[in-house]
Amino acid sequence: MLLKRFFDEKLAQTSYLVACQHAGVALVVDPNRNTAQYVEAAKAENVRITHVTETHIHADFVSGARELAQTTGARLYLSDSGGAEWKYRYAAAEGAELLTDGTRLLVGDVAIEAVHTPGHTPEHMTFLVTDSPTASTPMGAFTGDFIFVGDVGRPDLLERAVGAAGTMESSARNLFRSLKAFSAYPDYLQIWPGHGPGSACGKALGAMPQSTLGYEKLFSWAWLVATEEEFVEKVLAGQPEPPAYFSRMKQINSDGPGPGGSARPPSISAAEMASRIQGGETVVDVRPASDFAASHSRGAINIPRNRSFLTWAGSLLPYDRDVYLMGIASDEEGVAIARELSLIGIDRIGGMLHAGEMPGLAPAGIETTST
């Protein structure tokens, strides 16, 4: 058995490839839209991606599961638990196999068991992984947004981000019960979570890539509470405001996301960018806030390219109209930003302008200002 971990820093999100080298087959768990990375890793390890799954309907990025299954010919495995509102509406069209609590699948010699762990979301699945040629019990679990290192997934997102009124407390109670039930697994179980620090899907996520069930039971706040009431109170307290784009992600990911956008946005001239600004288009200046404050074009939004870039972009940028980038340092940076935006479904990049060409905006009639 072989495990590869893929951590996307901008999304603070983790996906995994687990493979049986003997049979030459692999499962990808929680792929994001950068699907090429899984295909390349599988190729390097001489295995074929035959299974694609996800722990739940993600709210914080566009899922790459459908696209990855389509491009590799792999079978999709999607949760069918949690009630009518939380179904994958594209499951039938893709011939996906539906998962309920206890569903088992074999990826070569790697045995996967789905465990229904509602709380963060009603349909959430955790996947136990057993290396069946050498062991009779699981080595680890892909816990998605159920158990993180030092934290658990937040149960308030449906209510706060998706508007499922009155679900916050009942989700917290479900989460507590899921944790109680999961505690029965052995201490040595490796916990492979869906997020690292910086994700808005939990509030106190640790910076370690993974943990173990026994360690979490001893030191995570979620196991140190005495009662369900105390858990409910604590898990709902102090959760940050969810980013505005989360509700849209949920919709895209249950409807079935299409393939990612174009990787290379067109370079446009200062005169063309000026006319876009004058036409009221959405133009993002990606330079650091200090550069923007010193001097910028009126009509441009500043979203500095730091670790919060996607959170702000998802909250401020439209999904259904072209977006323009300016202040990029190089074509490579423009391409990288377009790829990052595509992770949250912003695929329509109409053009990009280098920082060095921005002085050309003034002669083209764009007023420069400072804050």
Next chain:
Amino acid sequence: MLLKRFFDEKLAQTSYLVACQHAGVALVVDPNRNTAQYVEAAKAENVRITHVTETHIHADFVSGARELAQTTGARLYLSDSGGAEWKYRYAAAEGAELLTDGTRLLVGDVAIEAVHTPGHTPEHMTFLVTDSPTASTPMGAFTGDFIFVGDVGRPDLLERAVGAAGTMESSARNLFRSLKAFSAYPDYLQIWPGHGPGSACGKALGAMPQSTLGYEKLFSWAWLVATEEEFVEKVLAGQPEPPAYFSRMKQINSDGPGPGGSARPPSISAAEMASRIQGGETVVDVRPASDFAASHSRGAINIPRNRSFLTWAGSLLPYDRDVYLMGIASDEEGVAIARELSLIGIDRIGGMLHAGEMPGLAPAGIETTST
């Protein structure tokens, strides 16, 4: 606390950076000669490398510990256990702090405890890691070549590779006792080993990046034996012949390795390469075996650039004379090969010739042949 894992595929070797973000400091464990990777990772995480250590005197690659400490100004921590023959002879010159069983150090809020675990080598240390602000007991251990995933370090290397006659069985007994003593730690302890599959430092290393103590105790052959006698017999059976360069690595790493060689070997002409071959220099043709078989220059050695490249290179190439590369696909490949060879101390690359220029060898007087 933050953990970064660095896996070198060519060496099948793992090193780690563990940091306290709060204090902005980091420890690197078992660095190889590609020291830039640790410096870059530390920079990206906004921490400074202040501590450098290694689990033992490595036999399979040149240690980067001394160079990394020198370039970063970090303190070196080196084992002082295991007897007079297994000392770091450069420890005093570098002002290294010496480690014995039970030595504790603090890397910001990360507490490290050295545990003497002889067996693979007499001076071997395992490092327990405690995230002291959030936990009172260790989360994991850097086990080096003591415990691997599904295997343990081989205790026969000193005798077979270094010529320490009669040590094989006593080392195996020491290893068994180290395992027994280490078994007292909790099941949930994460095991962060020094090698992955493909290393000659164990025989049955799994492909998973890490394990837990509880899982190893249940499923690793090393814990499933009934007695010390059975362990000694099994651990010594079926060990592969150690690569010929291991004894030289041990010597370099205890004497104190110098900095790595030049990163960019000179490109030379076919006529120059021809004169090197005629002068009896060591010339390595790095093309696949099938290409070499079809047609090659007499006097060149074929070491195809695959996963066994360094094992063969370490066995066949001299350390004290220039080595020449031919059959490279590009300058980048030549540079990459030079870096790989430097990992095992082969630093003197006299020149390199592209595959496309090899037809020029014949007019320069080099006979072409096929096997």
